[in-house]
Amino acid sequence: MTRLLELLVSLLIVAALVVVVGVLLPSHGHLERSVDVPNPIRQIYDSLNTMRRFPDWSPERRLDPLVTMKYSGERLGPGASVEWSGNQSVGKGSLTIASSIEDEQVKMDLDNDFAGVNKTYTIDLVPAENGKTTKIVWNYDVDYGWDLFARYAGLYIHGKPDANVQTALANVSAMLASFPNVDYKDQDIxxxxxxxxxxxxxxxxxxxxxxxxxxxxxxxxxxxxxxxxxxxxxxxxxxxxxxxxxxxxxxxxxxxxxxxxxxxxxxxxxxxxxxxxxxxxxxxxxxxxxxxxxxxxxxxxxxxxxxxxxxxxxxxxxxxxxxxxxxxxxxxxxxxxxxxxxxxxxxxxxxxxxxxxxxxxxxxxxxxxxxxxxxxxxxx
CATH class of the missing domain: 3.20.80.10 (Regulatory factor, effector binding domain)
Incomplete structure (x- = not known):
C-alpha cells in the first residue's frame, strides 16, 4: 500500500511539473526566414497577393504531388482563398489573404493541423538600397493560449512549420526566376x-x-x-x-x-x-x-x-x-x-x-x- 501511495505521489509530482513547465512555456510562437530575389517588387507583390500562384510555391505540393486545391473568394487581395486536401502528410487546410499593402506586405490566415490558433503568414517586401534586389521576409506566427499541449508542441516550431516556410520561400524564388524580368508597375494593364x-x-x-x-x-x-x-x-x-x-x-x-x-x-x-x-x-x-x-x-x-x-x-x-x-x-x-x-x-x-x-x-x-x-x- 505504501508503494502504491508513493507511485501516486510521484505521478502527481510529475503532472504538477508538466503543468508548471507548460504554464512557463511561451503562449505565442514566431519564426522568420528570408530570401533575396532580383525581380521588380511589383512582380513579387502581385505573385503573393493572389492564391492562383499557390500551386507553384505551395509546400503541400512537395509532400503530395496529387494534392487537390480549390479557389474561392476574390481573385486578388483580401478574401482570396485556397483550400487543399491531400495525403496523411498534407491533410486538409486553407490559406486566405487577410490584408495587403501594395509593394510592402501580404498577410495570410492559415488553417491547418499545426498546433495552435490564429496562425498567420506575414510576408514583408524590403527593397535593397541599391534597388537591384528585394528581400522577401516570411514570418509565421501562432497563438497557443492556455492549451498546454499546444505550448509543448510549440517547442517544435522549427520542425514542420519552419520547413514549410523555407520550402515556400525557395519555391517562390524559383517561380519568380521563370518570369520575364520586366517591371510593369507604371504600365496600365x-x-x-x-x-x-x-x-x-x-x-x-x-x-x-x-x-x-x-x-x-x-x-x-x-x-x-x-x-x-x-x-x-x-x-x-x-x-x-x-x-x-x-x-x-x-x-x-x-x-x-x-x-x-x-x-x-x-x-x-x-x-x-x-x-x-x-x-x-x-x-x-x-x-x-x-x-x-x-x-x-x-x-x-x-x-x-x-x-x-x-x-x-x-x-x-x-x-x-x-x-x-x-x-x-x-x-x-x-x-x-x-x-x-x-x-x-x-x-x-x-x-x-x-x-x-x-x-x-x-x-x-x-x-x-x-x-x-x-x-x-x-x-x-
Whole structure:
C-alpha cells in the first residue's frame, strides 16, 4: 500500500511539473526566414497577393504531388482563398489573404493541423538600397493560449512549420526566376473581354527592323485589300498585327484586316468565314495539297481565299490589354510586360494559334505619333 501511495505521489509530482513547465512555456510562437530575389517588387507583390500562384510555391505540393486545391473568394487581395486536401502528410487546410499593402506586405490566415490558433503568414517586401534586389521576409506566427499541449508542441516550431516556410520561400524564388524580368508597375494593364470578328489574314515575314516591318505590313495590307475588293468585302476596323515569332533577326507575323461580313462570294463560289476549323489534314504535311485553292483549309484550320490570303473569325474571350503612344520599337517590351503580368496574376496563356499577341494602331496624331493597343489572350 505504501508503494502504491508513493507511485501516486510521484505521478502527481510529475503532472504538477508538466503543468508548471507548460504554464512557463511561451503562449505565442514566431519564426522568420528570408530570401533575396532580383525581380521588380511589383512582380513579387502581385505573385503573393493572389492564391492562383499557390500551386507553384505551395509546400503541400512537395509532400503530395496529387494534392487537390480549390479557389474561392476574390481573385486578388483580401478574401482570396485556397483550400487543399491531400495525403496523411498534407491533410486538409486553407490559406486566405487577410490584408495587403501594395509593394510592402501580404498577410495570410492559415488553417491547418499545426498546433495552435490564429496562425498567420506575414510576408514583408524590403527593397535593397541599391534597388537591384528585394528581400522577401516570411514570418509565421501562432497563438497557443492556455492549451498546454499546444505550448509543448510549440517547442517544435522549427520542425514542420519552419520547413514549410523555407520550402515556400525557395519555391517562390524559383517561380519568380521563370518570369520575364520586366517591371510593369507604371504600365496600365487591364483585363477585359473581346468578341471575335471576321478577318482576312496574310502570313508575313521580314527582317526585324522598323522600316522593313512597316514596308512588309503595307505590302500585305495592299494584297489583302485587293482580295477584299474581289470578294465584295470592306474593311471594318484597324489592321491587326498578330505575332507568330519574334526571332533574333527576323519577325514572323500575320497581317489581319477586319471585314464587314462573315460570308462572301468569289469566283462564283459562296464561302462562310468561321473560327479555324480542324480537318484531317491539319498538322499532316503529307496530306496538305501543294497549293491551296478557294475553300480549302490550311494547317491552322483557316479558310483559304486567294493570293495566299486566309480568312477566320478571331479569338473571343478574356484578354490582357494595354495602350501605348510612341515608337513601335517599344512593342516587344509591352508584350513582355503583358506576359509578366499574366504570370504573376496566375493567368494561363498560349502563344500558339488563337493565343498569340496582337496589336493595333488605334490613333495617329497630327505629328504622326501612333497609339498602339496590345492584346494577350488568356484563360480565366
Amino acid at each position: 487591364q483585363v477585359s473581354e473581346v468578341t471575335g470578328v471576321p478577318v482576312l489574314v496574310l502570313p508575313t515575314k521580314s527582317p526585324r527592323t522598323l522600316d522593313e516591318v512597316a514596308e512588309a505590313t503595307a505590302q500585305a495590307v495592299t494584297r489583302i485589300q485587293a482580295v477584299m475588293s474581289r470578294a465584295g468585302l470592306t474593311q471594318n476596323g484597324p489592321v491587326r498585327i498578330v505575332t507568330s515569332n519574334w526571332g533574333d533577326d527576323s519577325y514572323a507575323f500575320d497581317v489581319a484586316v477586319p471585314v464587314n461580313s462573315t460570308s462572301f462570294s468569289l469566283d462564283g463560289s459562296t464561302q462562310q468565314i468561321t473560327a479555324p476549323v480542324q480537318t484531317d489534314m491539319v498538322g499532316d504535311l503529307d496530306a496538305q495539297p501543294a497549293e491551296l485553292t478557294l475553300g480549302q483549309r490550311d494547317d491552322e484550320g483557316q479558310l483559304y481565299v486567294a493570293d495566299n490570303v486566309r480568312a477566320r473569325i478571331t479569338y473571343s474571350g478574356p484578354v490582357l490589354t494595354t495602350e501605348y503612344t510612341g515608337s513601335p520599337a517599344a512593342l516587344p517590351l509591352l508584350r513582355l510586360q503583358l506576359k509578366a503580368f499574366a504570370e504573376t496574376h496566375g493567368y494561363f496563356y498560349s502563344e500558339m494559334n488563337g493565343g498569340r499577341f496582337w496589336d493595333e494602331v488605334t490613333a495617329t496624331s497630327e505629328e504622326g505619333e501612333e497609339t498602339f493597343k496590345v492584346y494577350l489572350p488568356v484563360e480565366p
